[in-house]
Amino acid sequence: MxxxxxxxxxxxxxxxxxxxxxxxxxxxxxxxxxxxxxxxxxxxxxxxxxxxxxxxxxxxxxxxxxxxxxxxxxxxxxxxxxxxxxxxxxxxxxxxxxxxxxxxxxxxxxxxxxxxxxxxxxxxxxxxxxxxxxxxxxxxxxxxxxxxxxxxxxxxxxxxxxxxxxxxxxxxxxxxxxxxxxxxxPTVRETDGLALSSRNQRLSPEGRKIAPLLYKTLTKCKDELLMGGDWLKIKNNAIKKILNPIEINPEYLELVDEADFSLVQQPIPGKSYAICIAAYIEQVRLIDNIIFRSGHI
The missing domain is CATH 3.40.50.620 (HUPs)
Known part of the structure; x- marks a missing residue:
């Protein structure tokens, strides 16, 4: 032994x-x-x-x-x-x-x-x-x-x-x-929302400052969806107005059915969904997600 x-x-x-x-x-x-x-x-x-x-x-x-x-x-x-x-x-x-x-x-x-x-x-x-x-x-x-x-x-x-x-x-x-x-x-996060990951160690101080924008993007997308917004518009705005200006180009930002990860164009009330993101910051690939249940506010 x-x-x-x-x-x-x-x-x-x-x-x-x-x-x-x-x-x-x-x-x-x-x-x-x-x-x-x-x-x-x-x-x-x-x-x-x-x-x-x-x-x-x-x-x-x-x-x-x-x-x-x-x-x-x-x-x-x-x-x-x-x-x-x-x-x-x-x-x-x-x-x-x-x-x-x-x-x-x-x-x-x-x-x-x-x-x-x-x-x-x-x-x-x-x-x-x-x-x-x-x-x-x-x-x-x-x-x-x-x-x-x-x-x-x-x-x-x-x-x-x-x-x-x-x-x-x-x-x-x-x-x-x-x-x-x-x-x-459940995902454990820093106080600024960044999901804990072993890959975070590879970020420079500058990269670490912008990394929380991934979670902020997910949260904003979820809130706008729950207010009845159109997913495609929400997604495009998030990429163009939040991520791209600070040189974060997501590999994907998608709304999926939590049950089978099929891509969804618009949530149906009463079902569980996830918004998922993968993006490179300083050549470090980070992923995150947020789960929510669609319904009327």
Whole structure:
């Protein structure tokens, strides 16, 4: 068994690097019928991740966090190379949070012989993240499937910021009959509205100042929709009057049905929708979304 410990503030953190080791460690909890919560991450932890962990610790007997920068979900090699890796700081944070187990596998441990299978999520591949990041959902589905098989958690915790990805994971769990519940935790934001993201670390002070405009744009679009505005006009005005003047050119700004992520031209009262945005600020790609229920004011 490969096991090493990281100690801070009198809290010892158990960290496993191999699949057999983590499965063996979890076996004892399973025989005791302990409820296991899984928080999958790619590291560079922030308060958004910590909220997932805290929700797991509130509800579950055991919380396991995985840290693995999954190469096959990156369609841009430069993005993979620049993704922040802060393992030592992450372990210190996880120790402070009282996490029970951390699984930190290498790429060879997860993909010893490469990947020969492929998932297809149909129309989900043609909109938003699916359209602009070809192969992304396939990479997510493969690594999440492997982690689910390895850990066999009762509940896995994901953040709302990656809303479309969460929808894909839910479909995966349903279609493949994983006996796992998916809990979606609301997006954690800075006081100025910016959604917490590991990629925020790559912004300059100037980029950080303008980044909150993504959320402000989403909020303004939602408010105007709820007042009966026309989506196409709202969208075009937001891009031309809010984003473009400060050189933010969104990859997409779309209104979608929250249930299936189909593009919507105008909301119908009583249904749940999401407005989603992806945009580059200083060559850093950020995403965000806002969920609302259409109705009359």
């Amino acid at each position: 490969h096991l090493f410990s990281y100690s801070i503030s009198k809290q010892t953190l158990e960290i496993h690097e191999t699949i057999p080791a983590v499965k063996q460690h979890l076996r004892a909890f399973k025989t005791q019928n302990k409820a296991i919560g899984l928080v999958p991450t790619m590291g560079a932890l922030h308060q958004g991740h910590l909220e997932l962990i805290r929700q797991s610790k509130k509800q579950m007997d055991v919380t396991i966090v995985t840290i693995f920068v999954n190469p096959i979900q990156f369609n841009n090699p430069e993005d993979l190379q620049k993704y922040p890796r802060t393992l030592e700081a992450d372990l210190a944070v996880l120790s402070e949070e009282g996490v029970d187990i951390v699984f930190v596998p290498s790429e060879k441990e997860i993909y010893p012989e490469g990947i020969f299978m492929e998932f297809d999520f149909g129309t989900m591949e043609q909109v938003l993240e699916g359209r602009f990041r070809p192969g992304h959902f396939n990479g997510v589905a493969i690594v999440v499937s492997k982690l689910f098989h390895i850990v066999q958690p009762d509940i896995a915790f994901f953040g709302q910021k990656d809303l479309q990805q969460v929808s894909v994971v839910k479909r995966l769990v349903s279609d493949l009959s994983f006996g796992i519940e998916i809990e979606v935790v």
